[in-house]
Every structure is written in C-alpha cells, then in structure tokens.
Amino acid sequence: MPEITSANDRSETYEQFRTLNGVSLEERKNELLARMGQPSAIKEDPYLGCDEYHFDDVKVGICEDTGMIQYVHVEGFQEHWSLNGTVLPMQIDAIHQALGEPHYVAEDGEVYLRGHYAIKVYMKPGSSEIRGIDLFDDTVS
Template structure:
C-alpha cells in the first residue's frame, strides 16, 4: 500500500508545482492531488461493509451501529425482515443480514471506509471495470460478496445499490 502511495505521489508530484493543473480543476494543486489520491485507492480486494453494515451482522449489531430503525417491515413470501433507515435498508433472513440496499436518495454508499458517489463514471473510476452486467445495472464480486449498482439504462441515472452474498452458478 505504501509503495502504491509513493508511486502515485511520484506520478502526481508535477501537479503540485504546475499551476495549469489547478486551473483545469478549479482547485488548489494540493487539493487536486488529494482528490485523485482518494479516488485512486478504492478498488477494494474485499467488501467488508456497506454503509457500516456487514453481511455477518445480526439485528442487535445493526441497531448498535445505526440506531433504532425508522420502520420495520416483514415480507411473508420471502421470509425477510427489513430495517429501514434514511440512507439504508437492511434485510435479515433467519436472524442475519441477507442484503443491504442503498437508495439513490443517499447519493452514494460508504464501501468499507470509502465514500463512493452514485455516478457511474466515479464508481468505475474507483472500483474498476464492472464484473457483471444486467438489464438493470452492473456489479462487482469479491470473495462471494457482491455489490450490484442499479442504473436506469435510458438515462444512465444510478437508482440504488445492493450488497449481498453471491454464490454464482453451482
């Protein structure tokens, strides 16, 4: 990680001296470098949490992390219970997190410890090329944990994201 930061600092060092870099980004050179560094270091090897929630969490863990939900609903057909928060919906199956949904109104998601705005170009810049495509979006899989980004295909607008376990074709 340190080698990556040193390499990135070496590549970006001219930006801190060159005034044309700050003129093109409308930011002071040091802020432009920090913004690039923040975006360049995401592409996580593992998906541990989304909006602070792990797929290993139980209801009590979620309440400890996010507080009491605004509402709780039950889906009798699927057998899930959902805790609804302003920026997150957490679905439980048999007492453990089954999925985490982030609505577009949240503006983005916090993956592990990094904020990722809901903009397809930013997502792909920060996470790399998508690993799967669907009619309603695209996604990424790391060690059986998946993130699907829902996207309106006509407008390109991101409509939300889900974090869940993915076991592939078995």
C-alpha cells in the same frame, strides 16, 4: 461531513467488500440494532419474505430464522454512499473508477464481485441514473 475520496484516487483497490454505508453482512440483527438503534420502519421484502429494516441512509434485509443480514441497500437518490468506510459520489463514473469494470451487466444494472460478496448497482434502463446499490452474499440464493 465525511471526507469524500476523489474518484481519481484508486489507492483503495476494494479487494473485498466489507461494509456498505457502515453495515456488514457479517453482523447479526442484535449487533446491528445495538449499534444503529431502532429503525424508522420495518417492512416485508416481497422477494425474500424477510424483514427490511429502514434506517436513515440504509435499508437492511434480515431473515428472522437466522438473524443474519441478507443484503444492505442504499437508495440512488443519495448524493454519496460509503464502501468499506470510503465515501464515494453516487455517480456511475465514480463507481467505475473505484471498482473497475463490472463482472456482469444486466438489464437493470451492473454487478461487481469480490470473493463471496457482490455489489449490484441498479440503474434506470438505458441511462446512467442510479436507482440503488446492494451489497449481498453471492453464494446465497
């Protein structure tokens, strides 16, 4: 079990978002598969029309035309998630302590920006229940 960082430990300021559950947006499909092995499933993402690769603790959206990772997704039912290699509890209070105030609050969640990368914490409307967390390039539409 990886060491869990206390939500009160703000020594890591998260000036950049580099990895979500160990996956970087800068990796290419072949690098990801060489490192993580074959996914348990590959499904089409209905919004992007790209393939979504399902691994044990992460889903990765990859468009075949570029081989570039479009997004990294962690399901909200997991007890923990990892940002830049630091394991955090899957709780909104811990996320607020680690990342500070969100840049945007939408009906379906909160968005945090660092450079060109963004993290969106999807939440059940009207509650603090986390449905999932995405890492994506904020400059790609």
